[in-house]
Amino acid sequence: MSGGAKLNVRVAEVVKVNDLITRFRFVARDGGLLPAFSGGAHTVVEMDDHGTRRLNPYSLMSDPEDRSGYEISVRRDDTGRGGSLYMHRHVKPGMDMVLSHPVNLFPLDNRARKHLFIAGGIGITPFLAMAHQLARFGGRFELHYATRNPALCAYGDSLTTRYGDRVHLYYDDNGDQMPLAALLSRQPLGTHLYCCGPKGMLNWVRATASTAGWADHAVHFEEFTAPGTGAPFTVELAASKKTITVGTTQSLLEAMEAAGVDAPYLCRGGACGQCETDVVRCDGRIDHRDHWLTPEDMASNTKIMPCVSRFEGKTLVIDR
Amino acid sequence: MTKTDFPPSIRSRPVYGELAPRPGSFHLIVADGEGADAVAQLFARADDSKAMLAKSHILYTAGPNGTDLWDRIEALGAAQAQKAASIPTLLFRLARVLQDMQMGAQIYLTGTEGLIGQAERDIMALGFPHSDIQKEHRGSTVRRVQCVHCKGITENVRTDPFECSHCGLHLFVRDHYSRRLAAFQGVNIDAEDKGQIPPAVERFK
Amino acid sequence: MSLDVEYTFDEFFRDETFVDDFTYRNSPAGIRRFPFPFDRDDYMYSVNMEPHVPGRKGSVFEKTFDVDEHYVSEMRDRARVLARDPLRCQSLPHMTLAGWDLLELIMESKAREYPQWFSLEKNGNRWRWINRPLGIDHTFTFLDETTLPYGPMEYITRQTQGDFTLQDEREGTLWVDAGMVTTQADWSLDFDIGMNFHEWHAPVPLAHEKGIFDRALKFLLKLQHGAPVRRFNWTMTVNPLLDTAPETYPEWGYMRTTLNQDNMGHMMHLRVELQALFRLPRSNAIAFSIRAYLGKFEELVTIPKWGRRLHRVVRDIHPDLAAYKGFLRNRDEMAKWLSKYDDGAPTSAGWWPED
Numbered sequence: 009m010s011g012g013a014k015l016n017v018r019v020a021e022v023v024k025v026n027d028l029i030t031r032f033r034f035v036a037r038d039g040g041l042l043p044a045f046s047g048g049a050h051t052v053v054e055m056d057d058h059g060t061r062r063l064n065p066y067s068l069m070s071d072p073e074d075r076s077g078y079e080i081s082v083r084r085d086d087t088g089r090g091g092s093l094y095m096h097r098h099v100k101p102g103m104d105m106v107l108s109h110p111v112n113l114f115p116l117d118n119r120a121r122k123h124l125f126i127a128g129g130i131g132i133t134p135f136l137a138m139a140h141q142l143a144r145f146g147g148r149f150e151l152h153y154a155t156r157n158p159a160l161c162a163y164g165d166s167l168t169t170r171y172g173d174r175v176h177l178y179y180d181d182n183g184d185q186m187p188l189a190a191l192l193s194r195q196p197l198g199t200h201l202y203c204c205g206p207k208g209m210l211n212w213v214r215a216t217a218s219t220a221g222w223a224d225h226a227v228h229f230e231e232f233t234a235p236g237t238g239a240p241f242t243v244e245l246a247a248s249k250k251t252i253t254v255g256t257t258q259s260l261l262e263a264m265e266a267a268g269v270d271a272p273y274l275c276r277g278g279a280c281g282q283c284e285t286d287v288v289r290c291d292g293r294i295d296h297r298d299h300w301l302t303p304e305d306m307a308s309n310t311k312i313m314p315c316v317s318r319f320e321g322k323t324l325v326i327d328r
Numbered sequence: 329m330t331k332t333d334f335p336p337s338i339r340s341r342p343v344y345g346e347l348a349p350r351p352g353s354f355h356l357i358v359a360d361g362e363g364a365d366a367v368a369q370l371f372a373r374a375d376d377s378k379a380m381l382a383k384s385h386i387l388y389t390a391g392p393n394g395t396d397l398w399d400r401i402e403a404l405g406a407a408q409a410q411k412a413a414s415i416p417t418l419l420f421r422l423a424r425v426l427q428d429m430q431m432g433a434q435i436y437l438t439g440t441e442g443l444i445g446q447a448e449r450d451i452m453a454l455g456f457p458h459s460d461i462q463k464e465h466r467g468s469t470v471r472r473v474q475c476v477h478c479k480g481i482t483e484n485v486r487t488d489p490f491e492c493s494h495c496g497l498h499l500f501v502r503d504h505y506s507r508r509l510a511a512f513q514g515v516n517i518d519a520e521d522k523g524q525i526p527p528a529v530e531r532f533k
Numbered sequence: 534m535s536l537d538v539e540y541t542f543d544e545f546f547r548d549e550t551f552v553d554d555f556t557y558r559n560s561p562a563g564i565r566r567f568p569f570p571f572d573r574d575d576y577m578y579s580v581n582m583e584p585h586v587p588g589r590k591g592s593v594f595e596k597t598f599d600v601d602e603h604y605v606s607e608m609r610d611r612a613r614v615l616a617r618d619p620l621r622c623q624s625l626p627h628m629t630l631a632g633w634d635l636l637e638l639i640m641e642s643k644a645r646e647y648p649q650w651f652s653l654e655k656n657g658n659r660w661r662w663i664n665r666p667l668g669i670d671h672t673f674t675f676l677d678e679t680t681l682p683y684g685p686m687e688y689i690t691r692q693t694q695g696d697f698t699l700q701d702e703r704e705g706t707l708w709v710d711a712g713m714v715t716t717q718a719d720w721s722l723d724f725d726i727g728m729n730f731h732e733w734h735a736p737v738p739l740a741h742e743k744g745i746f747d748r749a750l751k752f753l754l755k756l757q758h759g760a761p762v763r764r765f766n767w768t769m770t771v772n773p774l775l776d777t778a779p780e781t782y783p784e785w786g787y788m789r790t791t792l793n794q795d796n797m798g799h800m801m802h803l804r805v806e807l808q809a810l811f812r813l814p815r816s817n818a819i820a821f822s823i824r825a826y827l828g829k830f831e832e833l834v835t836i837p838k839w840g841r842r843l844h845r846v847v848r849d850i851h852p853d854l855a856a857y858k859g860f861l862r863n864r865d866e867m868a869k870w871l872s873k874y875d876d877g878a879p880t881s882a883g884w885w886p887e888d
Contacts, residue, residue, distance in 0.1 A: 013759030043758055044634075046817040072815060073676075109759040112817040117703055118627035121455045141815075144676075145630060193353060197429040198455030221352030221432040225457030225704055274755060282755050340728060340735035459704065476721050476779045479620070497783065504736055508727035515779060519786030520862075 015042060015051075019103045020077055025162045029130060030096050031081045033070075037104060041075035045110035047138030048202075048230075051078060052108040052276055057094045061265060064091040065277050067133040067204075067230070068110055069163075071140040078107070081162060083130040089237055089257040113279045114204070114230045116141070121198030123149040124191070126213055128205025129156075132163060134230060135204065139171060150174050152191065154209070157181040188213065192220045204230035231279045231299040235259040238295065238318045244325040245269060246288050260314035264328060271314065271328055278316035285312050285326050292321010331366070332465040341503040342441065344465040349374040352434035355384040357406075358422060358447045360415065361391015362467030363439025364400045370436060371404060381406045385425060389418045391440055392484045393468040393533075415443050422447060426454060438464040442472040442483060445510030458507060469532045473501055474511040481511055487528035489517045498525045501532075536682045536691065538612070539668030546605040546666055552613075557773035559832050563602055567828045568593045569836070569884045570765040570805045574845040576854075578740045582752060585761035585809045589885075593807055594763070597642035598693060599824065600650065605666050607694050607716070607775065614715040614776050615691075620723040621778070622687050624699070624711035631699045631711060632686030633676055634813035635820050639689045664692055686711055695807075695824030698722070702817055706730050707753060710818075716775040716825045718768045718804060719782070719859060738853045756819055758812040766806040766823075769860040769867070773802055773827045792863050797870040798831030801863075803843065830870065836886040840874030847871055 017034035025031050036042050045068055055062040070079035082095045099105070114134055116123060123142065125135045132153055142149050151171070155161040157179050167175045178184035192201070201222065203213040210229055217227045237257050244251050245264065254263040261283055264271045274282035278298030287294070287310050296306040298313035305311045312319075312326060331346055347370040349355075359367050367386065371377040384406040390396035398411045412418035435451060437444045444463050452458045470484040480494025488501045492514065499514030506513070518524050542548040549556040559567065588594025593601070614621055624632055640662055644653035654661040658675040669692070673680040681688045690697050690713035698714070700707035706729045714722035725733040730750045731741075740746060756762065770777055771788040792800060804827055811820045834840035848868040855861040 013757065044814040045758075046815055049817070109757055110814070111757060115702065115817045117455070118630070118701070118816075119455045119625075193430065193432055195431040197426060197431060197433065197451075199431050200455070201431075219351060221350060221434055223431070223457050223460030225459050226431065274757070280755065281751070338735035339741065340732040457704070474724065476724060477781075477783060479723070502736070504724070505732075506724050506728065509724065513721075513724055516783045516786070519782045520789050522787060 013109050014054075015107045015109060017042075017078070017105055017107055019099055019101050019105060022099060022101055025081060026160050028160060029081050029083050029162045031069075031079055032095065032099060033077050033079045034105065034107060035077040042078055043109060044075055045072045045078075045137070046112050047072055047116055047141040048114035048134045049110035049112040049137070050114075050134075050275070051080070051110055052274075053080070053095070054106040055091060055094050055099075057090060057098070060090075061262070062089075062091045062094060063262075063273075063276055064095075064234070065275055067114075067137070069133040069136040071144075072137055073140070073144060078110075081130065081133050085234075088234060091234075108274075111274055111280070113275055114202070114228065116147070116202075117200045117226075117228070118147075119198075120200035120226075121148070121196055122200075123147060124195055124199055124201045125149060125151040125153075126186070126188075126201065126203040126205070126209070127151065127153040128209040129154075129160070130162070131203075131205035131209070131230065133204075135202070136163060136167075138202075139167070143171070150176070152176045152178070152186055154178040154180065154184070154186055154205070188216050189220065192217060192222060200226045200228065202228045202230075231277075234277070235316045236297065239320065241319045241324070243319065244323070245328050246325050247328055254318070259316060260312070260318065264314060269328060273315055276315045278313050281313075283313055283315045285314055285328050286310065287312055288325040288327050289323060290319075290321070290325075291323040292319060294319050294324070330466075332467075332469065334465075334469075337503045340505050342445070342463070342505055342507075344444075344463050347373075347436045347438055347462050347464045349380060350434050350462075353383065353432035354429065355380060355434050355436065356425065356429065357384060357386045357436045357438075358388075358418070358443065359386065359401070359437070360389045360418075360439035360443040360467070361393060361395040362397070363391075363443070363464070364388065364397035366438040366464045366466050367436075368400055368404065370438075383407060385409070387412060387418050387421055387425070389413070389415055389443070391467045392442065392470050395467060415446060418443070419446060419450060422450060426451065435461045436464075437461060439466055440468050440470065441465065442470070442510070445472065445505075445507070449508065449510040452507070471501060471532050472511045473499065473514040474506070474509050475499055475514050477516060481509070482514070485512075485514075486530055486532050488531045489525060489528055490514070536669070536671075536688070538608070540605050540609050541666055541668060542605055545602055547602050549603070549606045551606070551610045551773055551775045555772050557603070557606070557827065559828060560602060564828065564832045564835060565886060566592055566601075567833065568765065568805050568807055568826055569803075569828075569833070569839050569842075569886070570767045571842050571846050572882060572884045574842050574880060575849055576846050577851070578743060578745050582749070582762045582764045582810075585763040585811075593824075593826070596646045597761075597809075598639060598646075598695070598822065599807070600643070600647055600694065604694055608667060608692060610775055611691060611713075611715045614778075618780060621715050621780075622690070622713045623722060623726055624684055624686055625727065628686075628699055628701065628711035628816070628818070629678065629684060631701070631813055631816035631818035631820070632684055634816050634818065635697065635699065636685040636689040637675070638811060638813070638820065639693055643693075667692060687713060693822075695822050697823070698821045699813075699816075700730075700819040700821065702754065702819065704729075705754070706750060707819060709733050715778075717778055717823070718766075718770075718806065718825070719777050719779055721779045723780075736857075738857050739851070753810060753819060756810060756812045758814050761809055761811040763807060763809040766808060768804045768806075768858040769863075770802045770804045770827065771800055771863075773829075775825060775827070789859070789862060792866055794866065794870055797866065798834070799829060801830045801867060801870075802827045803830070803833060830867075834871070834874040837874070838880050838886060840871065841876070841878060842880050844868060844871035844875035 021033035066080040274280040386409040478495035643651040698712035
């Protein structure tokens with residue numbers, strides 16, 4: 009059951025959007041329709057990177073009602089674990105690939121009177137799909153989108169063309185500053201706020217909303233993060249009776265999969281909870297990098313999320 | 329009179345906390361009866377009660393048991409405070425206040441369950457998350473109960489069973505509670521054995 | 534605009550009633566495919582979920598939405614209940630999109646799995662839907678409510694056996710924000726709509742303490758599109774009443790007092806709910822289909838294994854569960870009647886009749 013049902017697709021288009029971002033379009037291999045999805049959903053892309061199996065989540069950015077294909081945008085990360093580099097360098101039109109069914113960990117609250125979107129950089133992608141969906145079904149929204157400069161403002165022009173003055177663009181190089189506090193002070197009761205962008209922006213929005221007295225449950229963040237790198241470590245898998253070593257650019261989940269251990273997963277970004285695993289013994293420190301476990305779970309070192317979290321120390325035995 | 333302790337119950341039965349000041353651009357406070365004490369305590373807990381009062385609007389009405397502490401509310405000196413003649417007339421004013429309210433406002437409800445529930449229902453209907461509304465129970469524990477058969481709501485139910493004020497069926501009072509209706513559920517007590525109605529016990533005071 | 538329905542009965546679809554003269558019964562083939570829910574001789578709650586994949590041929594698990602010999606009569610009974618009480622079908626305003634998701638899921642499944650009865654032709658968003666057993670041939674625009682006589686959820690569930698609820702996912706839980714509920718085991722959609730997962734299950738005894746609902750919720754939040762799951766639930770119903778709603782309890786409650794050893798086999802029904810859960814694509818909501826099957830005691834005991842096992846389950850069940858399921862007052866009489874079909878022989882594991 010790990011990863012759930014799969015979609016067999018073919019790469020239809022690879023389009024360079026700017027120096028950092030490339031867009032990919034996937035269509036069903038059998039020529040049929042893909043499932044519709046909800047704004048904010050992501051898909052997990054399976055890559056065979058010259059023998060290394062990579063599974064990276066990317067937000068779906070196309071119109072959720074366009075079932076003829078899915079589109080994602082990938083920002084090149086030269087210092088990352090290699091997934092984005094693989095997508096940029098090796099994925100070409102005509103290639104067969106496998107996607108997960110769409111999963112939504114960043115959904116709209118459809119009861120909201122208004123939706124306020126705050127995006128930074130590549131964090132624009134889920135909002136592209138949300139805006140399509142709201143425009144179709146008549147939802148009220150406003151988008152504030154910050155990037156380094158106009159050249160790196162992916163989809164800024166098309167958003168402005170489509171949605172006019174509902175879209176506000178800010179460029180760091182021009183010294184633009186998003187007037188967040190003022191923005192948060194003039195939203196009608198029942199507005200929901202959504203933020204997707206770099207960690208610094210998430211923290212800034214979280215803190216500003218809290219100071220402004222915003223209701224916790226009306227503020228939503230795209231939480232999932234790339235697993236990140238770290239020092240290699242060794243883990244004993246109690247149920248499968250194996251000892252594995254997790255490499256620098258590998259996650260514990262990926263190392264288990266490489267060792268032939270079928271472990272459950274969904275988002276592969278520390279947000280969904282699917283891969284939660286009991287810790288049998290821990291002599292050392294678990295580097296918890298997920299958004300799922302409670303602070304108590306983390307402190308007690310009784311659970312680990314293998315998709316993002318790492319370990320430093322003598323012995324780690326997990327129930328898998 | 330302090331915060332009410334209700335016996336442990338099922339998961340749909342509302343639970344109440346204690347009002348605590350939170351930073352906000354505006355403070356909406358809705359209270360009835362003994363809820364006035366919780367309102368006074370709320371401001372007493374504020375770091376700067378003057379500043380908070382200057383951004384506060386209080387709506388108040390007497391409790392179902394007749395308790396009227398309007399003097400205490402009026403003496404606080406909030407930017408705006410009104411006394412309504414009843415819960416229904418208070419709710420009309422609340423609807424108008426909500427129209428202009430913006431995110432960043434804090435909402436505090438205190439007093440009896442009928443008032444808290446109905447105010448919460450109207451605020452929720454605007455898309456505001458109910459879990460971010462602060463609620464503290466004070467005063468009477470009479471219940472607002474919906475007859476599951478005729479859908480009529482009987483206010484200020486004191487006994488179990490009781491007679492539905494709309495259809496006349498004898499109903500027992502469950503702890504099952506609907507936030508959307510702001511009411512507990514009442515179910516016919518003699519549906520299986522017609523006419524066998526146990527004596528009414530005063531469970532809610 | 535209204536939905537013109539022509540109920541057509543034939544040698545497969547039975548003409549029968551679920552009220553008044555209660556002519557409902559199962560054919561011999563219907564008895565053999567009855568989803569007997571006990572895979573062992575005793576019963577306690579469990580999360581008991583399994584993938585909703587096609588099961589044994591001819592069984593109720595074979596298709597996504599089982600259509601059986603009671604289909605036409607059940608749809609006529611649903612229309613009767615809704616005519617009396619429109620509150621049995623409600624959808625909060627933000628759930629319309631989930632209703633369209635459900636309509637698409639059901640129409641596509643039925644047209645694919647039962648081409649002899651249903652067909653769906655699509656020309657872009659212009660869809661033609663044909664439901665032969667109900668005499669419906671209707672062209673409408675997908676995602677445009679003005680082209681349907683009812684909201685999308687009501688439209689399709691007036692043509693589908695079983696109750697449906699649609700759950701919105703927010704704040705780490707599920708909210709029952711829409712439903713079509715006319716064949717329920719004593720719960721009120723009108724009262725429960727808008728509640729979260731733990732709230733609408735609040736009245737169920739024992740299961741909360743066992744952590745059943747915490748585990749079930751955790752499981753359901755991970756439910757993925759394209760990978761539905763299913764589980765069983767069950768209760769007991771006197772007379773083949775599909776509609777045992779709290780709303781009409783004063784009309785049917787007394788029936789529980791009319792049982793005796795002579796009428797038990799005919800009047801007492803094991804009511805089995807086959808619940809299937811689907812993640813919906815556009816709305817990210819979860820659809821629960823809650824399909825009720827009624828089997829008379831006298832029908833079930835024609836399968837010797839089921840007769841033995843049903844006796845043991847009823848005899849030994851925890852009294853709180855019997856009370857919650859509404860048969861505590863009749864439990865001893867039921868066990869007495871069933872004991873005639875229990876010779877004490879061991880039963881095989883699993884629920885299939887012949888195993």
